[in-house]
Amino acid sequence: MKICYGLMLSSKYEQTCRLIDALNVNGNQLVLLIDKKSEQYFQDLYKKYSNDPHIEFIKDRFDVYWGGITTSTAAVSLMKNTLKYDYDYFTMCSESCLPLYPDEEIKAFLERHKGTEFIDVRFDWTKRSRLYLDHSKPYTAWQRKHRNLLAFWDVTRDTLFGWAIGKNKRFKSHTVPTTLLWWSTTKECTKYMVETIEKENLLEEYKNTLIADEHIFAEVIWKSKFYDKLYCQKIRGAALLYCDWYVLNAPKSLEMEDLERIYDPKNKYAFLYARKFDMKAHPDVVDKIYENRNNPNFKCLYK
Numbered sequence: 001m002k003i004c005y006g007l008m009l010s011s012k013y014e015q016t017c018r019l020i021d022a023l024n025v026n027g028n029q030l031v032l033l034i035d036k037k038s039e040q041y042f043q044d045l046y047k048k049y050s051n052d053p054h055i056e057f058i059k060d061r062f063d064v065y066w067g068g069i070t071t072s073t074a075a076v077s078l079m080k081n082t083l084k085y086d087y088d089y090f091t092m093c094s095e096s097c098l099p100l101y102p103d104e105e106i107k108a109f110l111e112r113h114k115g116t117e118f119i120d121v122r123f124d125w126t127k128r129s130r131l132y133l134d135h136s137k138p139y140t141a142w143q144r145k146h147r148n149l150l151a152f153w154d155v156t157r158d159t160l161f162g163w164a165i166g167k168n169k170r171f172k173s174h175t176v177p178t179t180l181l182w183w184s185t186t187k188e189c190t191k192y193m194v195e196t197i198e199k200e201n202l203l204e205e206y207k208n209t210l211i212a213d214e215h216i217f218a219e220v221i222w223k224s225k226f227y228d229k230l231y232c233q234k235i236r237g238a239a240l241l242y243c244d245w246y247v248l249n250a251p252k253s254l255e256m257e258d259l260e261r262i263y264d265p266k267n268k269y270a271f272l273y274a275r276k277f278d279m280k281a282h283p284d285v286v287d288k289i290y291e292n293r294n295n296p297n298f299k300c301l302y303k
Contacts, residue, residue, distance in 0.1 A: 001107035001114075003028050004087035006078035008071075008094050008181075010035040010064065013044055015279040015286070016095040020049060022293055023093075025103050029054055029085045033078050036061040056081065065138035067147075071213040073203055075181060080194045083187070088114065090190040092182050096276040098289050100242070100262065105300040106272050110184070112303065117229045119183035120238045121218045127178050129158035131171035135210035148248060154210075168208060177218035182275065183239045189226045196220045237269035243276070253278045256285045263301065270302035 005023050009016055009032060024030055032055065034042040042061070049055045058081055064070045075092065082090055089110055099106060133154060143150055157165065166172065185193070197203060197220060206212035221227055231238040236245075242262050244252035252258075253276050261267075262274055279286045292298045 001089075001111045002087040003107065003110070004082045004085050004090050004187075005030045006075075006082055006090060006092045007032045008064075008074055008078060008092065009033065009041075009045075010038050010095070011041060012095045012279065013041055015277070016041075016045065017048065018279070018286075018290065019093070019095060019098065020045075020055070022099060022290065023103075024052065024054055026107075027054070028103070029056075029082070029087060031056045031058065031078055031081050031085075033058045033074050033081075034061060035064045037063050066144055067135070067211050068138035069203060069207045069209070069212050070138075071181070071211075072206065072216050075213055075217070076194060076197055076203065079190050083191055083194070087187055089118075089184050089186060091184040091273070093273070094182070094275070096278070097182060097241075097273055098275070098277050098286065099273055099293055100289060101272060101300045102293055102296055102298055104296070105298070109270065109272060109300050109302060113231070115186065115229060116231050117185050117189050117221070117226050118231050118238055118240045119185055119189075119217070119221060120179045120236055121221050121227060121230060122178055122234055122236060124176060124178050125174045126155050127176045127215070128171060128174055129154035129162070130210040131176065131206070131212075131215060132158055132162055132166040132168055133210075134167035134208055136208040139210075145249075148250075170205060171209070176215065177222040178214050179218035179221070180236075180239055180241065180243070181213045181217075182241050182273070183217075184272075185226075189221075189229075192224060192226065193217055193220050196224070232269060240270055240272040242271040242274035251276050253281055254285055255282045256288070259285060259288065265301050267301070270300075272300070272302075 064074050202216050206216050
């Protein structure tokens, strides 16, 4: 079992190095795309890791803005650059993600489920406003901070006046597939997503939408044969990722108190990774998860 990790990175140098060192084991391949706005961060990482044959830095960098089409562009770039490598699964991560089990345990789980696609594809009519209304400008820092309030306003506007103010007629339907940017997919599926997005010019189609990365890949999977190969359908839980969305400014920055839920054997679906982590704010939970990751006797809870 071979894994290729695509890392979309922008900050937190020490936390990033710790993640890279954890993933760069047992022949795993890492492909890194670093936000062009983070130049010193890029230079520091490049100096430390550029001579490692298992780590590739994508040289064609650009500014990535939350909520804008550039996040989807970055994801496609990462996926496309992995295709030259030999691997079974591609896993998308950021510096805020952590693997929850030893590498051998993660690979054993994937081997038992080989051919399954681990990507969320759900349907949520409240997300239509992201696509139907015009969002041609990326969110400012203030808008991102208050994104939940703005999301409520957008849904209200779309519900009451969408028929009159909707700009992107392609997304008029209320059937809106949605996903998370972080997933594990087979190489075949990864290649299909890249080729379909390029063939159908979907980055251009989605360019004036908000948080396109949570929809463009879901649309591609939903309309393909890979939808029938999902770990689970129409609910959050297919991506092997623990993330707490039930807070005001989701997702939550995870703490020690979250470990019981992360490693709960009663969880219906498998969690092999988790996010978001902040090593400066909550170093104890990060240390504990790496302790588990580095313990060869720490076994995966899921069959």
